[in-house]
Amino acid sequence: MSSARRFWRLGAPAVSAVVASGGYLLLSPNLASSDRGGGPALDSLKLKIHDPGVSVPSRAAQESALIGSTASNPLDILVVGGGATGCGVALDAVTRGLRVGLVEREDFASGTSSRSTKLIHGGVRYLEKAVFNLDYGQLKLVFHALEERKQVIDNAPHLCHALPCMTPCFDWFEVVYYWAGLKMYDLVAGARLLHLSRYYSTQESVELFPTLAKNGKDRSLRGTVVYYDGQMNDSRLNVALACTAALAGAAVLNHAEVVSFLKDEASGRVIGARVRDNLSGKEFDAYAKVVVNAAGPFCDSVRKMVKDDVQPMICPSSGVHIVLPDYYSPEGMGLIVPKTKDGRVVFMLPWLGRTIAGTTDSNTSITPLPEPHEDEIQFILDAISDYLVVKI
Numbered sequence: 001m002s003s004a005r006r007f008w009r010l011g012a013p014a015v016s017a018v019v020a021s022g023g024y025l026l027l028s029p030n031l032a033s034s035d036r037g038g039g040p041a042l043d044s045l046k047l048k049i050h051d052p053g054v055s056v057p058s059r060a061a062q063e064s065a066l067i068g069s070t071a072s073n074p075l076d077i078l079v080v081g082g083g084a085t086g087c088g089v090a091l092d093a094v095t096r097g098l099r100v101g102l103v104e105r106e107d108f109a110s111g112t113s114s115r116s117t118k119l120i121h122g123g124v125r126y127l128e129k130a131v132f133n134l135d136y137g138q139l140k141l142v143f144h145a146l147e148e149r150k151q152v153i154d155n156a157p158h159l160c161h162a163l164p165c166m167t168p169c170f171d172w173f174e175v176v177y178y179w180a181g182l183k184m185y186d187l188v189a190g191a192r193l194l195h196l197s198r199y200y201s202t203q204e205s206v207e208l209f210p211t212l213a214k215n216g217k218d219r220s221l222r223g224t225v226v227y228y229d230g231q232m233n234d235s236r237l238n239v240a241l242a243c244t245a246a247l248a249g250a251a252v253l254n255h256a257e258v259v260s261f262l263k264d265e266a267s268g269r270v271i272g273a274r275v276r277d278n279l280s281g282k283e284f285d286a287y288a289k290v291v292v293n294a295a296g297p298f299c300d301s302v303r304k305m306v307k308d309d310v311q312p313m314i315c316p317s318s319g320v321h322i323v324l325p326d327y328y329s330p331e332g333m334g335l336i337v338p339k340t341k342d343g344r345v346v347f348m349l350p351w352l353g354r355t356i357a358g359t360t361d362s363n364t365s366i367t368p369l370p371e372p373h374e375d376e377i378q379f380i381l382d383a384i385s386d387y388l389v390v391k392i
Helices: 040-049 059-067 084-094 124-133 136-155 172-192 202-208 234-247 296-306 374-385
Strands: 003-009 018-021 024-027 075-080 100-104 160-169 198-200 223-232 251-254 256-263 270-277 283-293 317-324 334-337 346-351 354-358
Touching: 040 234, 059 100, 059 251, 059 283, 075 084, 075 270, 084 100, 084 234, 100 234, 100 256, 100 283, 124 136, 124 172, 136 160, 136 172, 136 223, 160 172, 160 202, 160 346, 172 223, 198 202, 202 223, 234 251, 256 283, 256 296, 283 296, 317 374, 334 374, 346 374, 354 374
Parallel strands: 075 100, 075 283, 100 251, 160 334
Antiparallel strands: 003 317, 018 024, 160 223, 198 223, 256 270, 270 283, 317 354, 334 346, 346 354
8 A cells, every 4th residue: 555645846945954952953053154144143043052941932922023013113024934945034034134024824844845755856867967958057056956965964964864876777878877977976066975876786786675676677687876865854844944043033923824915005015914823813914024925836826915917927736755665665775766758757765664756747736735646646656666576
């Protein structure tokens, strides 16, 4: 039996680093990005993180701070959406000394930010495009992804770690192709390299990944090439961002839904939002100089609350992961299916004592609770079954 989850894919945001402290998952003191110097807000946060007597403000305190924003004393920024992007925006802004509020209608990471493939991807796919298309823009994406991956893993070892990923090769051309490509990837990574990639013989590969099939349809395994990517606990990283933003002084409130926007009568400019606390049913106004729309797949819905005739900006696609028993993948080793019938890559990865496999990519309509389609589940099963001795 397998279970499946469907999620919205709108691009993976970069996630800042976190450490555990004082019972909370908090950002490390090394959270300042290269384009942001230190400052009083950042220095204060560093002291709070290492003070066991300091805790994240209560929900009531967070709500009071939002209610306390008025037309004459507005927040600098009000963020709508408590996923990884919204919480990252709030944290970045508050550590720059801005007054920040954030509202999330469900719970933090209740949507896409808790339903990813759990990978901190270093961008190896972009490197292939950069080489064959002579595209420097793709190469810059690789550099950026590698930098983010290394930072997250180094600063959050309790939530992130390096994960070896095995690529099966069924002819000698594939062996040379993947080995050369991943060695180039090692070279590009430089100091951000997690571990060197390497080739394993057929026998070594089966010992490392016991369920890997030596023979498929009219083909025999010639070995595998293993490279390292990052794996993370995506939902806990999201909560870490929210907690740290709150500790730094942001007013962060979950189960708080924007029901309408406040506008300046003279200019028509948005100056805040009417917010409903979905736990108590109470409504209040939160004023801000700037409102950031970080509602993920629901960004267009938020935009239409401001102006009915706006053109849609979001083109959502959905991805499905299936959850399999742990014996389909060994602990600490992932498997990559490099070629599927639609040209995509499918991963099979160990996760919390189970195996997750995915993902698909299909156009879809937006609903609050997306459900997987049987053809999407079957696509993943077909993609991985030829690579396994134990059939699904």
